[in-house]
Amino acid sequence: MAERGLVALRRRLHALAEPSGAETRTAAFIAARLRACRPALVLEGLGGHGVAAAWDAPAGTAGPVVVLRAELDAVAVPETIALPHASRTGGIAHKCGHDGHMAMLLGVARRLAKVPPPQGRLVLLFQPAEETGAGAAAVAADPRLRALGPDWLFALHNLPGYAEGSVLTRPGAFAAGSAGLRISLRGRSAHAAQPDRGRSPDLAVSELIMALVTLPPRAAAARELVTVTHARLGEPAFGVAPAQAEVLATLRADDDRALATLRRRAAAAARAIARRHGLACSLSWEEVFPVVWNDPTATALVRRAAREAGLRPARPRESAFRWSEDFGALANLGRGALFGLGAGRRHPGLHAERYDFNDALLPTGVDLLYRLARLALQEPPAGARPSRTR
Numbered sequence: 001m002a003e004r005g006l007v008a009l010r011r012r013l014h015a016l017a018e019p020s021g022a023e024t025r026t027a028a029f030i031a032a033r034l035r036a037c038r039p040a041l042v043l044e045g046l047g048g049h050g051v052a053a054a055w056d057a058p059a060g061t062a063g064p065v066v067v068l069r070a071e072l073d074a075v076a077v078p079e080t081i082a083l084p085h086a087s088r089t090g091g092i093a094h095k096c097g098h099d100g101h102m103a104m105l106l107g108v109a110r111r112l113a114k115v116p117p118p119q120g121r122l123v124l125l126f127q128p129a130e131e132t133g134a135g136a137a138a139v140a141a142d143p144r145l146r147a148l149g150p151d152w153l154f155a156l157h158n159l160p161g162y163a164e165g166s167v168l169t170r171p172g173a174f175a176a177g178s179a180g181l182r183i184s185l186r187g188r189s190a191h192a193a194q195p196d197r198g199r200s201p202d203l204a205v206s207e208l209i210m211a212l213v214t215l216p217p218r219a220a221a222a223r224e225l226v227t228v229t230h231a232r233l234g235e236p237a238f239g240v241a242p243a244q245a246e247v248l249a250t251l252r253a254d255d256d257r258a259l260a261t262l263r264r265r266a267a268a269a270a271r272a273i274a275r276r277h278g279l280a281c282s283l284s285w286e287e288v289f290p291v292v293w294n295d296p297t298a299t300a301l302v303r304r305a306a307r308e309a310g311l312r313p314a315r316p317r318e319s320a321f322r323w324s325e326d327f328g329a330l331a332n333l334g335r336g337a338l339f340g341l342g343a344g345r346r347h348p349g350l351h352a353e354r355y356d357f358n359d360a361l362l363p364t365g366v367d368l369l370y371r372l373a374r375l376a377l378q379e380p381p382a383g384a385r386p387s388r389t390r
């Protein structure tokens with residue numbers, strides 16, 4: 001398909017930007033375009049607004065089920081740069097490039113309309129709510145997706161800061177797992193002149209912040225991280241010694257077991273501090289992302305596809321990216337790999353207001369994903385996953 005056609009498609013998706021979990025028009029737009037490419041089946045409403053389409057080998061030639069994934073959602077960043085295809089949704093824009101990832105998969109769909117897979121089944125999956133970490137798990141739990149029996153799963157993400165067209169991947173931990181912890185503390189309010197008659201969470205909040213940020217063992221500094229992202233004590237007033245406080249923190253690790261330990265220790269620290277200060281404490285976990293763990297064989301296929309496409313496979317600078325991606329929840333259905341496609345060393349960063357997807361990546365991405373899918377279709381069904389040790 002001509003590059004210009006894909007660029008126009010990408011920009012229409014950009015203008016349609018919708019927030020996580022509310023991708024109705026984007027999903028309908030995608031489903032209509034997939035149907036035009038004559039798939040064997042289309043699934044809608046997967047784990048929310050997810051859409052998938054499958055193409056089968058002629059005469060059902062046996063082979064594995066290969067899934068390529070893109071994301072439907074935009075992010076809560078306003079469109080402040082002048083673009084002819086600017087987002088029409090206030091406060092929401094495609095500042096992560098998911099519009100570009102979707103356009104790439106639609107490019108693959110158009111190739112499949114002309115040449116079906118040589119064996120097995122190729123599934124193009126458009127997943128909702130990636131940014132909140134809810135979408136991949138919801139799609140993975142959908143019995144209709146499970147019934148497809150995915151063997152090999154792949155997704156790419158454009159990566160500003162890396163040479164345009166470089167392909168970044170590595171076996172093992174690729175992106176950190178993370179979990180958001182919301183800690184609510186409750187004591188008793190009093191007049192600010194008589195704080196001793198109440199029970200303010202003030203000291204508990206300061207102790208909690210110290211305890212949380214110093215939680216990762218020093219030896220694990222590069223692999224574990226706790227960031228306090230928000231703290232609130234009482235109301236912005238001078239007359240009251242407050243009763244309530246809330247602290248939000250994001251915990252990260254490049255290993256699911258290490259993350260589970262970090263979560264247990266953070267919860268225990270919060271409860272102990274609340275108890276010491278005579279405060280009620282409630283904890284909730286939100287936006288939980290498992291570690292994206294790249295299967296070695298799947299990773300080797302990505303590197304081979306990159307070389308065949310004339311691109312340069314490279315290892316990312318970070319041992320595991322500290323950002324999180326919910327692809328891990330999908331990859332666990334079979335064997336999979338997430339990889340980066342360099343968007344240009346000076347391209348504005350993901351989630352920055354100045355960011356817009358680099359359209360030059362569209363033909364590169366289509367070619368790479370198509371080659372990768374065809375290589376994976378030649379593999380035997382994935383079978384048991386190798387053990388995850390770092």
Ligand SMILES: [Zn+2]
Nearest residue numbers: 096097098157
């Ligand atoms: Zn993204």
